[in-house]
Amino acid sequence: MDWHGPFIAVDWGTTNRRAWRIAADGTVEDSLSDSGGITSVPAEGFDAEAADIRARLGDLPMLLGGMIGSDRGWRNVPYVPCPADPQALAAGICWIDPRTGIVPGVCQRDAQAPEVMRGEEVQIIGGLASGPLRGDSLVCLPGTHAKWVQIDAGRIARFATWMTGEVFALLTRHSILAPLLEGEAAPGAGFAAGVAASADGDPLGHLFALRAGAVLGIPRSDPASYASGLLIGAEVRAASARFATRSGGTAPYLIGRPDLGVLYAAAIAQVHSAALPPGHIIGGETAFREGIRAIIRELA
């Protein structure tokens, strides 16, 4: 199989998917993005879906990453254990056929701190391969389940997951605070007040005050941003403490969605009293594409 020419990279998640046709030099030639995540595809439907992606982007070799490799995806691809590098990920690819492969996720098989990721490993490899991410560093990947990943000597060495995004969504949709949390969280005074209040490491002890203040006629302005700041601030403090001895206190890198990235960048800057250095915020889509390219180089 020729992996030296153009190819298709697919980031196939739980609720969404993105695919790109990429030239050998890394240029994006075409792309698609839709809500066809794995939960919208019946178990026997993935062959047809992949054929449809090729019909739209070109009849090319295709490498996929993300939840497509989970037990609810196309194949349940075994995780590669930490420490993991591009060679190990390439060796662990599940081949549907010689020109269609699914990149494995990474696991931490530690009974006291078990962890799994699918998709983030491709972004991390891409950040390392394309330059901004240093080989010994701490990386934060915000999301529904945010990952903090320790990189040692260019390998994914250790990581941990925070359910911050999911808990915030649950509070927004289903809790007694839901009517107060309408609107998007954004950086600013409200978010900063939440990050400040998270200093005691007790976000769940400050949330109800949003409702009490509203009931008493002394409402806090921008409550959605305050609640987001409370939860993200507590995560940044806890993750920074947990990984401090290994990261040597240097600023973490951020990879992911721009909307969440600006919130995390603001929280990290506030908690560490220093803005994130230039180059520490890495776009998640670019990182994913570069990660697939780096893994393809291992196939040559």
Place this chain on the structure above:
Amino acid sequence: MDWHGPFIAVDWGTTNRRAWRIAADGTVEDSLSDSGGITSVPAEGFDAEAADIRARLGDLPMLLGGMIGSDRGWRNVPYVPCPADPQALAAGICWIDPRTGIVPGVCQRDAQAPEVMRGEEVQIIGGLASGPLRGDSLVCLPGTHAKWVQIDAGRIARFATWMTGEVFALLTRHSILAPLLEGEAAPGAGFAAGVAASADGDPLGHLFALRAGAVLGIPRSDPASYASGLLIGAEVRAASARFATRSGGTAPYLIGRPDLGVLYAAAIAQVHSAALPPGHIIGGETAFREGIRAIIRELA
């Protein structure tokens, strides 16, 4: 109006209500308990509901407490500010008619830490009046929104709310962990492991490991109890720290539901390395009835 004879006490909450016919000496002569909380009653339906309670328990003077005094209840009764005592609560009663009154809630009008309670103040007054609760102490009232209350010189001086119960319910019903969190949380090894893991004050950083462990075939036993221990343990640590200087380090009191009480008692014992002393666990229903009696004594 004669408040020296038998009367009806009603604890009317959001989803449930309990009512008792009580003799002048405090003996419970009859009672009812059902799911007729305020959200099940239309705004104009409370007169008929109260008449129905009298039809079932007796045509007697009636004092009510709880969410029945909220903006979704029978009347929106203004809160009594901290510090609050039985005299202030009696003076703040909202009289529907001369023999039907709603006890006010208590508020903390602090822009940085606004707080409100409705119903817990009656239980606290009851705990103080009937003996087990000392006039200078820290009280925890577990629930959907758990309250920790500082009592100074027999008055409700200051308090704070943790959303622990609601967040646990959200995780159980709506989160990715829901399939793992079936079954009741109970004291034991799983709960104790959760309380121990909460020592770093970062419960949201340990929850996802429940799913990762299950995915990797190294599941934690009794995950519901572990998750409950994580959240309650974090609350007990944070509340103990927040109120430590005022409570002088003495063991807190617990008032409330027995099912939650045993979990909180176990977490407090583990965090403080000492079992709760005898008399520190106070039944919530008895405390409510004694609180209504104590407020009635102020009416004489």
